[in-house]
Every structure is written in structure tokens, then in C-alpha cells.
Amino acid sequence: MKTARLLTLSLLFFFLAFSHVWASLMDADISPELLEKFYKKKLIVPKIENPETVVPERLKVEETVPTLEELLKKYSPEKLIESVNLKGNGEKVLYVLPVEKLFFLPFEEYYLKWHKKGVKIIVLSKGKFSLEELYRKVEDPSLISKEGKNVYTLRAPLFIGNNATLVVKDSTLRLAFEPGAPIMCSGELYILNSTVLTWDTKNNRYLPIGKIDRKSYYLYGAQPPRPYIVAVMNGKLRIVSSTIKGLGYRGLFSSFGLGANRWENKKKPYLSLLNFFVSSFLKEEKENSREPAVVLVGNTIENNYMGYYSNETLGAVVLGNVFRGNYQYNFDPHDWSKGLIVGYNIFEGAHKAHGVVFSRFTEGKVFKNICAGNHGAGIMMDRLSRALIEGNLILGNGIGGISLLESDGNEILNNTVIRNNAYGIYVRNSLNALIGGNTILRNAGAGIEVSVIDISYQTYRNLYLDPYHLASSAWIEENEIRGNMRGEVKSLWGGVAVFKNRFASTDFVPFGGDLRLLASKILKSQEEEPVVVPGKGRKEWIKREIPDITPYLLRFEERALKLGNREAMLPIGFIKLNEETGSSPCEKLKGQGVEWILKRAIEGDSNALTSLGLILLTCKSREQRKEALVLLSEGALLGSAQSKYVLFLLPLLSEIDQREIERAFKEAVKRVESGFLVNCELWKEELSCCPKTVNPLLKSKLRSFRKRFHVLGAKSCYDFLSKDIKTFTKEALENKLKRVKGRIEKKNERFVRFFQWEEEQLRRATEEYEKNSTEALTFFERNREIIETWNLVLRDSAKKDFELIKPLLEQRIREINLFRTEKMKLNVEKEINHFWRKYFEGD
Known part of the structure; x- marks a missing residue:
């Protein structure tokens, strides 16, 4: 039975439906669950050469969960709702644009659906909007319509910019399935006393997710895109006393229902100027940046693909919600999400996986929740995640109660773990778990299992991001552990310390695995001092290192420069900029990286001018921002499509307005005509002199700009930018579509390879049973x-x-x-x- 917990049973179901193995199973009358356990039993025993001794250490409990009084004082739903002022001062600005003009937004699979269909996107640029104000200002029922009192249907994608807020209060917001109405927010989104749901506009009805076939469940690009809500960058998501249902699908970017994604730029800045712009300027911290990125209080979140998902999100407060019947996970903070406060919620009935799962370097506190009837575990810490798990009721979950998979240093305290369909608490390849004060009763596996498992068969595992070690240990103290089907405590190579627990086993021998023959010692001595049973394993990480190609790139560009290629100065500058310390590019203005870029900008390189402008955009100084706009305008005058596009985006996504851009263009024209391309006063410390360019092409490029300006019939510089980026955005979107298709193929290839491998294992297990193998029977x-x-x-x-x-x-x-x-x-x-x-x- 120990092998039943390694993967969710849903992996098994997927390929059984598409292979001849299914027919064999039906003929042999073998339960799929038992078949999986049998073939895994032969695979998981770790093969460790020269194992070392693993002794558990007792963690010091230094963290505490916040009290109920503290939380109610700050997160009372009535106070949260009252604190939101519907009337916002200042100008309200929105744009309606062809969706391809914002190709950089990560709508991913939606672009495949929208391509060449003339879909428009609503962009809230500045100000605070209610749904009624949004409806009236758009004035287009094909984009947003009103069906009755406080009932609205959003029929187009919506982006809420950094300086904008949308308040959905006392309303019903229907998100149209066709052509799709996902909401992405880098500003603020409030949903208060409202209902948000996916809407079938053709049949005028709520559109539930329904049954997802097994192939579509695992593979990307197989599910039709459904509306979702995601906060990006420093966006804030505040949902109080609302119902959210029917959102989300399996997609490449946080499209799972409700979500938040910090959207950190994984690419080196010199590889993508646009990504550099997005990851720096658009992520400017706001005054209230210390507030949690997400606040979910008192909601009912049901029948979504996932109840909640996050990526690299700093802070989420999740209190008093009911997460029920969400398809994959009820609650899934992921990838470096930190500072989570998850308390007093119900997580029930996730159809395919876990109630709560922290995955990949995620940290927080999970306390006083009810986790019941989920297909997988009630609570799981996965891939180097850590939490204080305290005071939860874990009941009737399909795979088990609380799981620690490849996650060290977790504290599991004072929980009630009862009648789960496998283990009570499971520790796999995880060191120094503290398991104390829990009631662990009548679970179908062991009450507590601490095991070392070889998971190398998981070919889909990313060893660059998800290292693990073949070692486990747990300190087990003052628990009540009784009536569990596979014994009270079990160890397979794991190290355990057992101290002052109360046992009442259904079996004569209450301990399993490596502890089986130590029952009398544990029962006799644990009241006096901890009974320590060392485990065996290897503590070093099994991982892969991403090779650093930067030194090779630098040598290549320096060689090109020596051979007379002056364009190499720009990539040299970016490589050095990336190596220099500082949290933002603006903090690196005195470094060698900026000096190289500056030298190339002085020579009239449009990309260098664009790069320098992007760097200055990250600065706070008004003078530096003004210079940034002039440099970007110079880049645009000299033919940089990226400069044109960035200048087009700025009024949409920042406080910079079109008038500032007009003034910057006038200054840029003067500089190009005079030959001085940079503000010498601003850069006097970086320049020994401010040379006048001798590039004869500058005035020629300026004439070309003026000619094109008139050909396009532009009424202003910003109007020119809007018209002249059409070719750039079209090509960029085509390239993006190719990348999306490539990512889908690459991700699916890992799963298909694993499914093929597992199908072969199932075939062998079935054959062994059909041959009347004594072991199998x-x-x-x-x-x-x-x-x-x-x-x-x-x-x-x-x-x-x-x-x-x-x-x-x-x-x-x-x-x-x-x-x-x-x-x-x-x-x-x-x-x-x-x-x-x-x-x-x-x-």
C-alpha cells in the first residue's frame, strides 16, 4: 500500500482510456487503483549507493498563526466593503483597441482563437470605474452590454492598467465564452457582493465547465479557452462576499480561474527589449505595495478549473471562503509565492487533485481550515515548499490527509486527520518535518509514513527548477495516532524520532516498514525520551544546473567589436548591465553597462537610444523621465519599431499622457537636426565630452520619418505611432503564435512520453496477473x-x-x-x- 501515494490516480485514468490495456483490465476484473499500486511497488525502492545516516532534528516552532481577533479586526468583510470608495477623483481614461496591438499581454492560447477575427480589447488606462461607468464610456454593446438592473455581460477581453481601478459591486458580471472575455489586471480590481460567471451568449445561460475528457485534462491546447481573472505584475485583486464560478481552463499562463502572477521576466534583458520594458517600468512599486497582492474574504468559489492559482505572488490573504468542486485544485499557490495567510476556509471536492497545494518554493500559513473529499490530498506541500500547517480538519480525502513531497522543514501541528482514503500524514524525500499534537485517526494507510522514494521515473519533472534529495526525516511528538489500517507509524528508509505519542493500533504490530521490529522499544521508551531511529539516504540535491552562456556571448561580441562591428557595443552593454548589482536598471546608471549603451546611442544607433530610454523610464526623477521620452522619440525618428511601440503603450499603461509624447518628439527633432542626441548635462559624469554625431544618415532618416508621417495622414505624433506600428504588431503577433504553438508541443511531449512509459508498466502488470503469477494474485x-x-x-x-x-x-x-x-x-x-x-x- 505504501506505493499508492506517489501519483494521483488521474494519471492512470488518462491513458487507460486510450489503450488496449483497458480491455485487459476489464477482462481481468482488476481495480485500476490496485493495478497502479502493484506496478509501482516494483519501481519505487530507492537504489542508493553508499547511503548516509539520516537523523531527524526537532524544529523550533518560532512562528504562530494570527488570532481570530487579529484577523477580524483587519479583514472583517463589512469593513473591507465599506472601505472601497466608488467615486474616484480625477480623469477616467479608457481605450478600445484591436487585441493584436497588445500582443505582449500573456493571453497565450486566446491569441490562437482570436487571430484574424477582429477582436477588440478594452484597456482601462486611468481612473476608477464602476461597471456602469465602464458600460457607458465604452458605448458599444458588442463589447459590454447591460441586461437588467446591475447585470452586465463583458463580451471582450479587459485589461486594467497600472493607474486604473475597476469596482464590481452589488452586480452580476457575465464573462462571455465567445469570443472570450478574460480579465487581466495590473492595477486594482474589486469584486464586492457580486457574482462573476462564464456566460454562453448564444444560449443566454450560465456555462459550467462540465466534464473534461481525459486527454484534454492533461494536455495543453486541448481545452477551449474560457474566461478567467488574473492579477499581473503589482496588480491587486480584492474579492469579498462574492460568488465566482465556471472560470478557467488549462493554459500556459495563469488561466485557471482566479489567479495572480507576478510575471517576472525570465529572459535576459539584452535578449528582449520589450520584455525588459514590461518587467521594469510596468512593475514600478506603488505606495501601497506592502499590502497583499490578493485578498479573498467570505466568497464562494466553485466549479472553476482551479479555485485559485498564483505564481511569484507576494502575499495573499484567504479567509472565510468556500472552495468547492473546482476541477483540478481548489487552492494552488505556485512558484515562489510567499507570505500566504490561508485560514478558516472550506476546501472540498476538488475533482482531480488536492484541496490545498503549495508547489515550488511556496511559503505561508495554513490554519483552521476544513479540507474534505478532495480527489488527492487534503493539504500538500510540493517541490521545496514550506508552511505552518495548524489546526486543520482533514477528512475523507481520496489519496490522503497531509503530504510533504520533496519539501523540508514543515511544521504540522494540532490537526485532526481522519478517515482519509490512504495515509494520514505522508513525508516523502523531505527532511525535518515536525509532526506534533495531531489527532490521526482511522486512515486507510499508515497514520504517519516517512519514506525515501525513487522518483526518477517522473520524466516530466523539471530538474532545473525542481531538485530533490533521497532522504526523509520527521520528529513525531505528542500525537494521538490510532485505528489506522496500515499501522500507526511507518518508515521506509526515513529517519524518525517518536516521543510521547498515544497509540491504539488495529494491528498487533502498530509500526511498519523499518520500524516493524522496534514496536516494543518505541512503546516502552518513548514516554521517557525520544526513540530515534535513523534513516538512510543521500542529502545532496539531485538537480541540473542551467549553463551560463553569458561569458561566451560577451567574448563573441567583444571579438566582433575588435573586427570593426560597432553594433556589438549594444549587446556588450546589456551583458555588463545584467552582471552589475542593483534591483533596478536605474540603480546601474553609473556602471559600465550603461556607458557602453550610451556610447552607441551617441553614434545614432536607434536601438541604443531605445534601450537608454527604457532604462531611464525605471527612474523616479522627473528630469530622467523627460529625457527617457526624448531618447525614445529619437529612436522612433530614426526607425526603431520598438521605440514607436513603447511610446504608443505609455499613455495606455502609465501616467504619461499623449501631450508629453508630443513635446518629446519636438525636442527629439531639434536634437537630430543639431546632431546632439543626448542631454550632456544629465550624462556629464559618464561622458568626458558630449561629441556631435557625424553620422550622415541621421537627417536622411528624419526626412523619411516626415514623409511617412504625411503619407499616413497622421494628425499628431501619437496618431502616427498608432498607425505606424501596425506592421510591427502584426509580425510580433505572428511570432508569438509560433512560440505559443512551440511551447504547447514541448510541454505536451513530456506528458506523452511519461504516459507511454506508464502504459508499458501497466501492460506488464496486467500480463503478470493474467499469467497467474503467485506474487500478483x-x-x-x-x-x-x-x-x-x-x-x-x-x-x-x-x-x-x-x-x-x-x-x-x-x-x-x-x-x-x-x-x-x-x-x-x-x-x-x-x-x-x-x-x-x-x-x-x-x-
């Missing part, structure tokens, strides 16, 4: 009998177990209601009856 028959017996045990203990947790369940539901407004409060009696019927009465 014994395994299947024994497990069938154990499962039947276990179901009888659960049935007989149902009332007693329910009475044990009923006070805690009632208390938790009442506490959750404190974070919900009157109309959203849960019926306590109805909820208790629901949990009884679903997790106890049916056993």
Missing part, C-alpha cells in the same frame, strides 16, 4: 480483502468518529461565518448534516 486478492474489511470498520465506527469531530466541525463553520456577510453565511446545521451524509453515513 496474492497481492490483488489480499488487498481486495483488506479493502472490504476496512469498509466494514469505517461503517461500524462512523457514528463514534462523527461525534468526535462534530464539536470541532461546528466550531470551525461558525468561525468561517465570521468572515462572511449575512447573505453569504453558511447554514451551520445544514453543513454539519452535509458532512455527516457524505463522509460518514455512506460508509
